[in-house]
Structure formats: C-alpha cells, structure tokens
Amino acid sequence: MNQQIFQTPIEYLRGVGTARAEVLRKELGISNFADLLRHFPYKYIDRTRFYKISETNPDLPHVQIIVRLKSKEIVGEKHTKRLIAQVYDDTGVMELAWFQGVKWVEKLLIPGKAYVIFGKPGSFNGKAQMAHPEIEPYIPGGTKQSGNLKLQPVYNSTEKLKAFSLDSKGLQKLIAILIEQTSRDILETIPQQILQKFKLVDRREAYHNIHFPADSATLMVATNRLKFEELFFIQFKMLKNKVQRAFKFKGNVFNTVGDYFNDFYKNKLPFDLTSAQKRVLKEIRLDTQRGIQMNRLLQGDVGSGKTVVALMSMLLAIDNGFQTCIMAPTEILANQHYQSIESLINDEFLEVALLTGSTPAKRRRVIHEKLESGELKILIGTHALIEDKVQFKNLGFVVIDEQHRFGVEQRAKLWRKNVVPPHVLVMTATPIPRTLAMTLYGDLDVSVIDELPKGRKPIETLHFFESSRLRMFGFMKQEIAKGRQIYVVYPLIKESEKLDLKNLTDGIEVMSREFPLPQFRISIVHGKLSAADKDAEMQRFVRGETQIMVATTVIEVGVNVPNASVMIIENAERFGLSQLHQLRGRVGRGAEQSFCILMSTQKLSHDGKVRLDTMVKTNNGFEISEIDLQLRGPGNIEGTQQSGVLDLKLANLATDQQMLLVARRCVEEVFEQDPQLQLPENQILNQASLTHNGGLSWDKIS
Numbered sequence: 001m002n003q004q005i006f007q008t009p010i011e012y013l014r015g016v017g018t019a020r021a022e023v024l025r026k027e028l029g030i031s032n033f034a035d036l037l038r039h040f041p042y043k044y045i046d047r048t049r050f051y052k053i054s055e056t057n058p059d060l061p062h063v064q065i066i067v068r069l070k071s072k073e074i075v076g077e078k079h080t081k082r083l084i085a086q087v088y089d090d091t092g093v094m095e096l097a098w099f100q101g102v103k104w105v106e107k108l109l110i111p112g113k114a115y116v117i118f119g120k121p122g123s124f125n126g127k128a129q130m131a132h133p134e135i136e137p138y139i140p141g142g143t144k145q146s147g148n149l150k151l152q153p154v155y156n157s158t159e160k161l162k163a164f165s166l167d168s169k170g171l172q173k174l175i176a177i178l179i180e181q182t183s184r185d186i187l188e189t190i191p192q193q194i195l196q197k198f199k200l201v202d203r204r205e206a207y208h209n210i211h212f213p214a215d216s217a218t219l220m221v222a223t224n225r226l227k228f229e230e231l232f233f234i235q236f237k238m239l240k241n242k243v244q245r246a247f248k249f250k251g252n253v254f255n256t257v258g259d260y261f262n263d264f265y266k267n268k269l270p271f272d273l274t275s276a277q278k279r280v281l282k283e284i285r286l287d288t289q290r291g292i293q294m295n296r297l298l299q300g301d302v303g304s305g306k307t308v309v310a311l312m313s314m315l316l317a318i319d320n321g322f323q324t325c326i327m328a329p330t331e332i333l334a335n336q337h338y339q340s341i342e343s344l345i346n347d348e349f350l351e352v353a354l355l356t357g358s359t360p361a362k363r364r365r366v367i368h369e370k371l372e373s374g375e376l377k378i379l380i381g382t383h384a385l386i387e388d389k390v391q392f393k394n395l396g397f398v399v400i401d402e403q404h405r406f407g408v409e410q411r412a413k414l415w416r417k418n419v420v421p422p423h424v425l426v427m428t429a430t431p432i433p434r435t436l437a438m439t440l441y442g443d444l445d446v447s448v449i450d451e452l453p454k455g456r457k458p459i460e461t462l463h464f465f466e467s468s469r470l471r472m473f474g475f476m477k478q479e480i481a482k483g484r485q486i487y488v489v490y491p492l493i494k495e496s497e498k499l500d501l502k503n504l505t506d507g508i509e510v511m512s513r514e515f516p517l518p519q520f521r522i523s524i525v526h527g528k529l530s531a532a533d534k535d536a537e538m539q540r541f542v543r544g545e546t547q548i549m550v551a552t553t554v555i556e557v558g559v560n561v562p563n564a565s566v567m568i569i570e571n572a573e574r575f576g577l578s579q580l581h582q583l584r585g586r587v588g589r590g591a592e593q594s595f596c597i598l599m600s601t602q603k604l605s606h607d608g609k610v611r612l613d614t615m616v617k618t619n620n621g622f623e624i625s626e627i628d629l630q631l632r633g634p635g636n637i638e639g640t641q642q643s644g645v646l647d648l649k650l651a652n653l654a655t656d657q658q659m660l661l662v663a664r665r666c667v668e669e670v671f672e673q674d675p676q677l678q679l680p681e682n683q684i685l686n687q688a689s690l691t692h693n694g695g696l697s698w699d700k701i702s
Helices: 019-030 033-037 102-108 168-185 192-197 203-211 216-248 257-266 273-289 306-319 331-344 361-373 408-415 434-440 466-481 494-514 531-542 575-583 608-619 621-632 657-673 682-692
Strands: 043-046 065-073 083-091 092-098 116-120 121-124 125-131 136-138 151-156 296-302 323-327 352-355 378-382 396-402 423-428 446-447 460-466 485-490 522-525 548-552 564-569 595-598
Touching: 019 203, 033 168, 043 296, 043 531, 065 102, 065 548, 065 564, 083 102, 092 273, 092 531, 102 151, 116 296, 116 396, 136 682, 151 168, 168 203, 203 216, 216 466, 216 657, 257 306, 273 296, 273 446, 296 306, 296 575, 306 331, 306 423, 323 331, 331 352, 352 361, 361 608, 396 608, 460 466, 460 608, 466 485, 466 564, 466 595, 494 548, 564 575, 575 595, 575 608, 595 608
Parallel strands: 092 125, 296 423, 296 446, 323 378, 323 396, 352 378, 396 423, 460 595, 485 548, 485 564, 522 548, 564 595
Antiparallel strands: 043 151, 065 083, 065 116, 083 092, 116 136, 121 125
C-alpha cells in the first residue's frame, strides 16, 4: 500500500493535467491529492424534493422540477446562437435557455418526453424561466435520478476555474475519480478504543460520505468524525509538545523565598494583592519547584494587576540567584513596563534596565557588560533582547507580553539564552475565549486574574445616539469641572480613510467651538502626525496640561493616565468588540468613578447592536471575548490569523466548543495512561503524527 499517494502532485490525477493543475494551485491552493480530498463541499442541495412550476420564484435557490417538453428551437446568428425550449407540468409553463453547448443539448431533447430539470429559477417578461439547467430523462420510480445523490455537494469554485470546466460539478467529478483511485489508502488515525467510545465512523467511510452522502444522517456522522479528528490532532500536537518538554527540559528549582521577595511584599507593595493575584503567584511558585521548565499563560484584563504578579515572580527568581527579563512587542509597551516597575522599586532596591531599538550604543554596552557579569537582574525590552550579543550570566525567568505578536522562533531564541531553559510566563491583556486559548496555547498551563484591584470601581458604560450629543457635551463639562480628563476616539480605517479623516476634522472643529480656549485645552493625536509630534501631544495630556485628547485609534495599549476618567468612542458601531473593550480599559485606572460613552448613529446592524449592548451590559473581558468569537469567528480574533493552528477545514471553535473540550480530555487521558505512547493501541497515533498519515498530514498543524 502506497503511504505517500496523497502527496502526489495534482496533475497526475486522471482528468487534471498541467493546465488544470496550475489553475487549481493558484485559485484554491490545491497542489496534491490530499488537498483535493480535503476540499470539502460548502453546502449540499437536497435532490429529494420536486417543485411544481407554479411554486417557483426568482428568490428560491436551485430547484428540480419534472416537466414535459413542448417545443425547442435554436435562435440567433452564429455568435449569439441559443437554444430555447418550452416545457410544462400540470401547473404551468416555463421557458428554458442554453447559450453554450447548444448542439449537444438540442440532440438530447425530444418533444413530448418527460425530463427532470435542475437549476436556478428566474423570470423574464413576467414568465417563469431557467437558464442553463441540468437536464436528464425522467425515469418514473427510478433511483438513478441525478446520479443517485439525494444530497448534491456544492464546491467553492472561481471564474478562472469555470473556464477550465472546473465548476462545482467539474470538481465533484475529480473528487469521485480520486476517491475511487485512493480509497483503500485512506488509513485510520485514531485508536480503535476512542472510535468505539464516541461511536465515530471509520475514516475511509467518513471521507467518502462527506463528499457523496446518501442522506443528511450519513452526512452528519461523517462531518462529526472529521471535525473530531481535526480538533483531536490539534490538541494531540500541543499536549505531546508539553509532555516531551517535561521529559526533555529540566527546569531550575526556586527553593527559596528570600529577602527581595519578602522585603517587596512587606514594605514596597503600595496596595493589597487580590485573591486572584495570590492564587496565580501560588501556581507560579509551585511550577518553579517541580524541576520542570514552567510554561504558563497569564490572562487578565487591562488593569487587573498582571505586572505586579510578573515582578514578584521575577523577585523569586532573583532570590534564587537568577536573572530575569520582560519582552514586549513595542517600544511604547516596553517603556510602560519599565515605568511601572521603576515606580514600584527604585534603583537602591534593584537596578532595572531598558533595552530597545532606541537605546544609545554607549548605554547598550553598559547593559551588555552588567548582564554578562550577572550584576543586572531585571532587563525590560523589545525583540532587541533576543539579539545574539545580548548574553546573560544566568537567565532564569522570562516574561513575554502579548505573545501572539512574537513568532515561535523569537521565543525559542530566549530559551537558548541559558543552559537550562528559563521558566516562561506569557502575559496577555487580550482576553481569549477558553476554547481559543486551549487551541492557541494548548501546550501552556493557564492562569487567570479575574478580579480588579481593591478600590477600583467598575467602569460605567452608556450608549448615546447622535440625538443626545448635547447631553454628552454637558456630561464632559461636568467631569472637567471635577478636574478629570477625557479621551475622544474616532475610527480610522484604511478602506475609508478620507471619510474618517473628514469626520475627525469635523469633530475637532465642533469640539473646539464647544470647548473654547483659554478655559479648555485639547490634545490631538492621529496617524498623520510625526512620531515626535504625536509623543509631544500625548505628553501634554499625561502631564495634565490638556483636558481633552481627541485621537484616532492610534492610542497604544500602554497609555496610562490615572486622571483620565471618561472615554468617548465616536462611531462606536464601527469598532470590533475587543477593540471597544481595549479602548474602555484606558480609563478606570484611578480610584474615581470612570465612564465610557459609546456614540452611534440610529441605524445599527444586528451585530452592531449586539456589540454595543454587550459593552453596556458587562465589563468582563472573558464574557466579551466569548461573544466576539460567536460574532466574528475564530480567524478574526486578534493574533490568531498568523497561527497555523486555526487552519481548520470543518471544525469551528465558536460552534464546536463542546467537541473541542471532549477531544482535549480524550488526548489528556491518552497521555495520562501512556506518556511515551508505547502501548500497542497508541502506535497508530505515533504514525499519524510522525508520517503523512495516509498522506493526509497533520504535520502542517503545529
């Protein structure tokens, strides 16, 4: 049996050839047999229902009708030739028209004979019409009608493919040839005991029935089997990595809770830790005592106190003789971390250094020397940290912020900075739905900070329509009178940049009239400003010299102005849910009551209304992320686009959450019972992940 048959280039399939192969590659990314087999139908047409002519209308999708041919004629000149046929049933008359294959179709048509026609109904001059229907002789009581398929698969195609006769029907023919040719080579990938436990059909049967289902029940069983397989192998790869890491990489043991940690906790910490922060610290503490390298994801909303947890974990590492670092994806974020940590500990307590692309060469040299000698214990920076010339004496703990902006290779470089890989804490302020976290970060242990620091009041969110603008201005003046500052944010999207900039300009004009000098001062920040001007404007606002900052969405995640207590979002219906939530997180950083006002037009789409209602209803980032996942689907959640993990053909993380949880638990049980996959019944899993399992490779999913 040829295991590699599914890697065969697509041109070698009967009926393809070089020209068709080229267009299949370019249009659908189909390069080999496996790609074609996994080009699944996107819908199915029910061929069991027959309509009457009088029941049809142009709004219906494809329909099939039993008709009798009344007459036929070819009309028009050479290039405009078309075949027109009149057909009827006991409810009415319909006109059929063919513009291609005229001679061939004309030979099939015999007046007085009954046919089954299938196509999209239309209307021309008030009469029922159908252009280019499929047509075949009607066999009374026959089961062979329409190729014996009750559900006809429909495949994605394109205009270029149709030029090569590769419309949905053409692709269906190729897939039928492929399945006939390779069916015996589709090997099982899931152990027998799992198939039996969940009543999953054999893999070969599933592939046949998803393309050519006998009925909807068969289709459902086949789809479930293949969805389960997709989700199972994503989790399998993740957990296999995790198990192998535990065997392969030993971790430094942090036995001591020493002076740095204790002194900071008792004397330097300006507030009490929440119970969620204490719980996470305990989880990290236990991880660092097991002698296995820690890989933990720390999720928490903006302002939930992740930085303090990261700092205290770093102090734990320093107490045990190790150096630590924080890597952030942008200079603004790296600066923000540097300032937060500097404000919590001063240089007399511990030196903290910042290393980014902007760090002068002289300062860099000093940092490099102090790192190599072991004198510098905390380094904060951007990807400048992973440059080869940055050498640590003994790196023991690494914090990576907003991980999804870093590639796997960049993270691995940090690992190699020490003989024993450092413990890794990944932080994200983008709440990720549980199923998505399980898929993107399935090889990490997950900690969640799910409560706000004490004394922090939840932000109150209001939704105003345009008609309430004067009320909004009045509210702004009240807050400014209390000494507060206000953000006003406008959308700026490439597709509608001109219009957005006009809205912004108009908005600034109205704002300047409503809030005149010298009583009020406004900072303006947008993408067209130079970096220096942008920074100068932001600094004026940070220093409290201006009360209002009007900005496009260029405000970085890291801006921290505790005195800013109101966030006004213009055209709020045009922002995504996670964007709205991130923007709202810029206020509410002080002890005062903060507000977020969502301004929108009266006309809202269904999704737009759901987004704004959700924002008013809850401040919980995890709840919001679940609704966002339902609305947008997993591929559009921030940070997932570049993840090959989500290259799912059938499964959907929003709608198949239950199945993912079952698949995850199932894989966990396999590794609990057989961590090295040595039992005979698990050999099939080794084969499936190491080789091209029957050519349908899971190696792509990593």
